[in-house]
Amino acid sequence: MSTNIADHVRSSLVRRGRWGIGEILFWLIAAATLYFLPERHLILNEIAIIGLFALSLDLILGYAGIVSLGHAAFFGLGAYTAGILARDGLADPLLGLGAAAIAAAILGFVTSFLVLRGSDLTKLMVTLGVALVLGEIANQASWLTGGADGLQGITMGPILGLFEFDIFGTTAYAYSLTVTFLLFIVARRIVVSPYGLSLRSIRDNPLKARAVGIPVNRRLVAVYTLAAAYAGVAGALLAQTTQFVSLDVLAFHRSADVMLVLVIGGVGYLYGGLIGAIVFKVLQDVISAWTPQYWQFWIGLILVIIVLAGRERLTERVRTLWKGVAGRTAKSPETLPKTSTREV
Amino acid sequence: MLTILFDGIAYGMLLFVLACGLAVTLGLMNFVNLAHGAFAMAGGYITAVLMNRMGVPFLATLPLAFIGPAILGLVLERTLYKRLYTRSHLDQVLFSIGLVFMAVAAIDYSFGSQQQLIQLPSWLQGRVDILGVQVGLYRSFIIVICGALVVALQLILTKTRFGSRLRAAVDDPRVARGLGINVSLIFATTFAFGSGLAGLGGALGAEILGLDPTFPLKFMIYFLIVVTVGGTTSITGPFLASLLLGIADVAGKYYVPSVGAFVIYTLMIVVLVLRPQGLFERAR
Amino acid sequence: MTIALETKGLVKRFGGLVATDNVSFKLEHGARHALIGPNGAGKTTFINLLTGVIKPTAGQIFLEGQEITGLRPELRVQRGLARTFQINQLFPAMTPLETIGLAVSERLGGGRDWWRVTGSKREIIDEIVEIAQRFRLTDVLDERTSNLAYGKQRLLEIAVAFACRPRVLLLDEPAAGVPEAERHELLATVAALPRDVSVLLIEHDMDLVFSFADRISVLVNGALFTEGTVEEVSTDPRVRAVYLGESVDE
Ligand SMILES: Nc1ncnc2c1ncn2[C@@H]1O[C@H](COP(=O)(O)OP(=O)(O)OP(=O)(O)O)[C@@H](O)[C@H]1O
Ligand SMILES: [Mg+2]
Numbered sequence: 002m003s004t005n006i007a008d009h010v011r012s013s014l015v016r017r018g019r020w021g022i023g024e025i026l027f028w029l030i031a032a033a034t035l036y037f038l039p040e041r042h043l044i045l046n047e048i049a050i051i052g053l054f055a056l057s058l059d060l061i062l063g064y065a066g067i068v069s070l071g072h073a074a075f076f077g078l079g080a081y082t083a084g085i086l087a088r089d090g091l092a093d094p095l096l097g098l099g100a101a102a103i104a105a106a107i108l109g110f111v112t113s114f115l116v117l118r119g120s121d122l123t124k125l126m127v128t129l130g131v132a133l134v135l136g137e138i139a140n141q142a143s144w145l146t147g148g149a150d151g152l153q154g155i156t157m158g159p160i161l162g163l164f165e166f167d168i169f170g171t172t173a174y175a176y177s178l179t180v181t182f183l184l185f186i187v188a189r190r191i192v193v194s195p196y197g198l199s200l201r202s203i204r205d206n207p208l209k210a211r212a213v214g215i216p217v218n219r220r221l222v223a224v225y226t227l228a229a230a231y232a233g234v235a236g237a238l239l240a241q242t243t244q245f246v247s248l249d250v251l252a253f254h255r256s257a258d259v260m261l262v263l264v265i266g267g268v269g270y271l272y273g274g275l276i277g278a279i280v281f282k283v284l285q286d287v288i289s290a291w292t293p294q295y296w297q298f299w300i301g302l303i304l305v306i307i308v309l310a311g312r313e314r315l316t317e318r319v320r321t322l323w324k325g326v327a328g329r330t331a332k333s334p335e336t337l338p339k340t341s342t343r344e345v
Numbered sequence: 346m347l348t349i350l351f352d353g354i355a356y357g358m359l360l361f362v363l364a365c366g367l368a369v370t371l372g373l374m375n376f377v378n379l380a381h382g383a384f385a386m387a388g389g390y391i392t393a394v395l396m397n398r399m400g401v402p403f404l405a406t407l408p409l410a411f412i413g414p415a416i417l418g419l420v421l422e423r424t425l426y427k428r429l430y431t432r433s434h435l436d437q438v439l440f441s442i443g444l445v446f447m448a449v450a451a452i453d454y455s456f457g458s459q460q461q462l463i464q465l466p467s468w469l470q471g472r473v474d475i476l477g478v479q480v481g482l483y484r485s486f487i488i489v490i491c492g493a494l495v496v497a498l499q500l501i502l503t504k505t506r507f508g509s510r511l512r513a514a515v516d517d518p519r520v521a522r523g524l525g526i527n528v529s530l531i532f533a534t535t536f537a538f539g540s541g542l543a544g545l546g547g548a549l550g551a552e553i554l555g556l557d558p559t560f561p562l563k564f565m566i567y568f569l570i571v572v573t574v575g576g577t578t579s580i581t582g583p584f585l586a587s588l589l590l591g592i593a594d595v596a597g598k599y600y601v602p603s604v605g606a607f608v609i610y611t612l613m614i615v616v617l618v619l620r621p622q623g624l625f626e627r628a629r
Numbered sequence: 630m631t632i633a634l635e636t637k638g639l640v641k642r643f644g645g646l647v648a649t650d651n652v653s654f655k656l657e658h659g660a661r662h663a664l665i666g667p668n669g670a671g672k673t674t675f676i677n678l679l680t681g682v683i684k685p686t687a688g689q690i691f692l693e694g695q696e697i698t699g700l701r702p703e704l705r706v707q708r709g710l711a712r713t714f715q716i717n718q719l720f721p722a723m724t725p726l727e728t729i730g731l732a733v734s735e736r737l738g739g740g741r742d743w744w745r746v747t748g749s750k751r752e753i754i755d756e757i758v759e760i761a762q763r764f765r766l767t768d769v770l771d772e773r774t775s776n777l778a779y780g781k782q783r784l785l786e787i788a789v790a791f792a793c794r795p796r797v798l799l800l801d802e803p804a805a806g807v808p809e810a811e812r813h814e815l816l817a818t819v820a821a822l823p824r825d826v827s828v829l830l831i832e833h834d835m836d837l838v839f840s841f842a843d844r845i846s847v848l849v850n851g852a853l854f855t856e857g858t859v860e861e862v863s864t865d866p867r868v869r870a871v872y873l874g875e876s877v878d879e
Contacts, residue, residue: 014727195734195742201720304439
């Protein structure tokens with residue numbers, strides 16, 4: 002009897018780690034667009050980048066429960082790091098990517114200590130503040146960043162010395178998609194690992210997490226650093242594939258947009274950021290064609306509606322739908338906790 | 346030197362009038378209303394439009410700049426905001442950012458993206474020399490008006506029945522409800538009043554702060570600094586924070602323009618991390 | 630017998646209120662010790678001090694002879710001090726299986742493991758099964774915790790603490806709110822825990838206390854009022870008086 006239970010326990014636990022058919026299809030379709038939608042590669046490239054950026058936000062928001070209104074800080078730092086390297090002659094894309102990841106990770110590590118304590122509001126303000134400070138620095142240090150004019154004169158070398166960037170964005174898209182996919186695999190691995198489980202427990206109830214011996218702060222620092230590195234890579238991809246960086250990468254609306262993207266797709270199951278990025282960009286494309294200047298109005302309206310309709314319930318539905326499609330049977334969908342538990 | 350101090354105080358007072366509504370919403374309803382600046386912008390545009398298109402005198406527009414946003418605030422509170430009081434801060438932030446985006450685009454659509462200029466009446470223009478200090482007339486006017494508002498607010502809060510109920514509700518809404526206080530009515534009134542004050546601030550500040558569709562985004566961070574640094578359990582905290590911020594900002598821009606807003610943001614982070622309750626608050 | 634847990638002159642003030650008043654207390658190895666006292670006596674505060682959720686104003690805490698006064702909560706758990714909460718503190722969105730698995734894999738050092746899939750280690754699986762059976766949770770392992778019956782949640786609360794393999798287990802009113810019929814069963818489960826786990830139980834139900842404990846401490850207004858065997862305490866008229874709310878001259 003107890004071996005039966007043991008088998009059951011094991012299969013319940015490892016089921017989360019297995020890839021579903023829907024997931025495999027998702028990535029196959031993404032890869033197929035490389036061939037079937039050649040005229041769309043520029044926008045697909047952007048989708049891949051925003052998707053990665055939103056994925057990194059999901060790691061801290063969806064899995065660790067840290068709210069952030071300043072995630073653009075890491076994105077922007079990554080973009081500037083990669084951009085400046087390329088401008089100054091280090092044109093190898095992967096080198097830039099690595100440097101951006103490291104720079105953003107360092108910033109993430111340092112600032113993570115600021116978001117360990119305090120209410121959601123404090124965290125929102127602190128993250129927002131960090132992004133603002135960075136934006137201000139980039140603005141003032143125009144000798145390094147080009148200031149308000151943006152960083153000009155980026156020329157990228159071929160990827161791995163083999164693939165030159167082309168004007169149709171095909172190489173760019175293939176590059177961004179590959180990087181996003183690889184980082185996605187790592188993230189997916191992490192969230193089903195014991196470490197990922199401990200993150201979810203911290204998100205749900207930090208007090209209890211401590212009571213089962215989890216070093217809460219250390220785990221949060223780690224995931225925040227990791228997410229920062231991811232965001233840095235996303236920023237670097239943008240800089241490298243568009244060969245331009247402006248102060249815009251650090252702007253408040255970047256942080257707000259990525260939040261929106263994640264909220265559209267749903268928080269806490271990794272695909273939310275990717276799906277959200279697709280929906281967001283397609284919407285933007287459609288609405289902009291119709292009324293270019295006032296796109297922001299419609300974003301705002303979507304946000305308001307999503308929240309009023311019950312964001313968490315919607316997420317739940319999207320996720321269930323996704324799980325149905327993905328053909329997995331994992332139970333126990335997660336919801337984001339309200340502001341954390343206090344009573345002891 | 347003293348002129349800068351004076352300008353800083355005027356600026357700070359203005360910030361207080363703009364932000365005190367936010368402090369109350371946050372303290373009372375625990376609601377993070379990032380769209381607060383949109384009400385200020387509404388007030389500013391009411392004044393600008395009335396003056397520039399209809400030739401209404403500046404002073405006459407001010408009551409409307411208060412009433413318009415107040416009504417708008419009341420309507421939105423009753424229809425939308427009140428559904429979100431029990432939600433997470435994240436939801437509130439997303440919702441109010443959504444509102445900001447809509448407001449920005451709507452104003453842009455209606456009035457264009459340019460700066461709105463208002464022509465102050467001549468008796469408010471220029472500077473006078475008082476004891477060797479150059480004092481702007483309009484800034485003195487702002488200090489007088491805002492000072493009067495601060496005193497009035499303080500009196501309302503401490504001396505009236507409404508004020509004591511409000512404080513009871515801030516302290517503990519559940520207990521207040523138990524005492525038979527109509528908390529939801531207090532919420533609505535305060536929200537409307539706070540929005541009205543923001544509108545008035547926006548109108549008064551149009552000349553000093555500038556007024557264009559991005560106003561709510563540009564000043565959002567300033568309002569947030571005021572409430573997070575000042576705390577939300579009294580109005581003296583936000584008041585002191587506003588003055589401090591106003592003086593620091595004006596002085597900073599004058600003496601060390603290259604450092605800019607950098608210092609202010611950094612200070613905000615430091616305060617938030619060291620004193621999450623606010624600078625002037627005893628930790629509870 | 631050796632001492633598993635000891636406090637010396639422990640004090641906690643909340644503003645003017647002295648919630649823990651100079652408590653010097655010893656928990657013997659393998660003990661089944663009960664801590665009783667009227668509502669608001671400071672029992673939960675005492676547990677919070679022991680586990681590091683709050684910091685004492687003064688005094689020291691020793692776990693198996695080593696001082697842990699300044700140690701972070703999670704490190705105390707790793708040293709073998711686990712607790713349950715008076716009000717359920719669970720992970721509502723996780724399943725009991727995941728919750729127990731979390732505690733077990735954390736203890737076995739798995740929490741830093743970010744590459745392997747949870748549940749790929751044999752020893753972890755075996756231990757989850759053992760704990761689930763001990764606490765009669767096998768039939769609800771895959772339910773969402775928030776959907777569990779209250780009694781099951783209470784059991785899970787203890788199971789998780791036990792999954793930390795504590796040397797000392799602090800139980801804050803584990804049976805509170807549990808239907809009368811299930812209480813004795815629940816306490817029996819606790820009583821059946823391995824004898825090398827020292828247990829400190831907070832409980833208001835005197836029947837349960839008397840049947841479970843071999844020693845009883847009484848806390849009143851934050852201070853240790855008296856301590857002794859079940860016999861001594863149950864027949865002490867002053868204890869009765871405290872519980873009936875009468876004032877007693879010492
Ligand atoms: N964080 C806190 N801040 C201020 N006072 C507190 C705090 N925690 C507890 N107290 C006070 O300390 C006293 C002891 O509370 P505690 O919860 O420890 O009592 P208890 O013995 O566990 O009561 P019960 O039997 O009701 O669980 C109470 O008066 C309580 O109000
Ligand atoms: Mg208690």
